[in-house]
Amino acid sequence: MKHKTHISVRNLNVFYGNEHALKNITVDIPDKKITVIIGPSGCGKTTLLKSFNRLVDSMEEVKVSGEVLVDGSNIFDPKLEITHIRKKMGLLSQRPYPLPMSIYDNVAYGPKIHGLHNAKKLDVLVEHYLKESGLWEEVKDRLHEPASRLSVGQQQRLCLARGLAVEPDIILGDEPTSALDPKSSQRIEQKFIELKKNYTIIVVTHILRQAKRLADYVIFLYMGELVEHGPANEVFENPREEMTKEYIKGIIS
Numbered sequence: 001m002k003h004k005t006h007i008s009v010r011n012l013n014v015f016y017g018n019e020h021a022l023k024n025i026t027v028d029i030p031d032k033k034i035t036v037i038i039g040p041s042g043c044g045k046t047t048l049l050k051s052f053n054r055l056v057d058s059m060e061e062v063k064v065s066g067e068v069l070v071d072g073s074n075i076f077d078p079k080l081e082i083t084h085i086r087k088k089m090g091l092l093s094q095r096p097y098p099l100p101m102s103i104y105d106n107v108a109y110g111p112k113i114h115g116l117h118n119a120k121k122l123d124v125l126v127e128h129y130l131k132e133s134g135l136w137e138e139v140k141d142r143l144h145e146p147a148s149r150l151s152v153g154q155q156q157r158l159c160l161a162r163g164l165a166v167e168p169d170i171i172l173g174d175e176p177t178s179a180l181d182p183k184s185s186q187r188i189e190q191k192f193i194e195l196k197k198n199y200t201i202i203v204v205t206h207i208l209r210q211a212k213r214l215a216d217y218v219i220f221l222y223m224g225e226l227v228e229h230g231p232a233n234e235v236f237e238n239p240r241e242e243m244t245k246e247y248i249k250g251i252i253s
Contacts, residue, residue, distance in 0.1 A: 006031035006170065006200040007052060012066035014047050014056060021047045023224045025066070029217070034192055034201045036215035036232070038208065040253055044224040045204040049172055052202065053089040054082050070170075087114070090163025092176040092188075096155035098147035099162075103130075103139050106147050106158055110166035125165060133161035134191050153184025160191065171195065173203040177210070189214055208248065212236055220244050222252075 007029040014022040022044045029035050037045045050056040054075055057064050067074045075085045099106050107126045116122060126143070130136040135157040139150070147158055156176065163171065173192070177185035192201050192214060205211050211218065215232035220241075228235060228244045239245050246252045 004031040005029065006071070007202075008067075008069040009048075009051075010067040010069065012048075012051060012068060013064070014044075014051065015063040016059070017061045021224050022051070025221075025226050027219055027226060027229050029200065029202060029219075031200050032196055032198070033216035034196050034203060034214050035217040035219060036211045037202065037204045037219045037221065038206075038211050039221035039227075039247070041206065043221045045206075045221055046174055048219070048221065049174055049202060049204050052170070052172060053086050053091060055091075087166055088168050089170045089172055090160070090166070090168040092156065092159055092163065092171070092173045094175045095179045096152060096159045098150070098155050098158055101147065102144045103147050103150070103158060104143040107161050107165050110162060114166065129161040129165045130158075132164050132191075132195070133157045134187055135161060151184070153180050153187065156180060156184065156188060157191070160188070164195075169200060171199050171201045173201070175204055175206065177205075185210075208250075220247065222247070 005028040009025050009027050012022055012025040013020070025048065037048060039045050047056055051064070051068055056062060064076060068076060070085070070088060073080060099109060104126055107129050108122045111122065111125055116125070127136060130139060135154060138154060147155065150158060177188050180188065189210065192203065195201065203214060212232070217230070218232050218235040219229045220227045220235065222243055228239060228241045235244065236248060239248060243252065
């Protein structure tokens with residue numbers, strides 16, 4: 001079955017100074033599926049992920065060529081407003097970074113920036129996205145406490161709620177469970193599986209077991225090159241490329 005495409009990457013090259021971090025990447029990312037980017041450390045996984053919300057070219061000495069088309073628009077078009085691009089994308093980092101404010105204000109922060117100041121509407125919205133991220137029951141009686149008092153796993157779900165509150169189409173996860181205990185990791189994974197009916201989700205992970213649990217679609221990178229991509233069951237069970245087979249068996253890492 002052919003998946004509807006949400007993001008199309010065309011001949012994408014990224015250089016950090018003289019280092020060629022991504023080499024001519026061309027791939028389509030399906031809509032309302034979980035795409036997992038796998039590969040050894042330093043192979044370009046996070047660089048590819050950060051290309052999708054233009055975080056990659058905010059660094060000095062970075063050169064980018066090629067296109068990343070989101071809903072048909074090239075996000076590297078200089079005429080395109082970068083905040084408009086980022087509003088489409090919620091990003092979960094390796095470590096949660098709650099804002100130094102209350103749980104409530106963390107979730108309300110984005111909508112307020114985008115002009116929503118009606119207290120009743122904000123209340124409804126905060127409750128909705130805390131429920132979406134699976135945190136509401138744990139925090140509903142302490143919404144005005146500092147977010148820093150939450151456990152790391154709760155903070156990561158709060159960051160997920162904060163990202164969802166600006167109503168993105170796409171959720172990006174850069175090893176989003178690497179700082180979490182197994183139970184918290186499981187909760188984040190479960191949330192991704194529930195959320196994919198409404199969002200396109202792209203996750204970088206170095207944990208193959210996690211990739212197998214989550215992925216509908218897989219992108220395998222090695223030394224900045226796209227080795228193989230396709231539906232998860234095909235890539236994991238019947239990979240076409242010898243290098244993919246070796247990575248999945250743990251021969252290369």
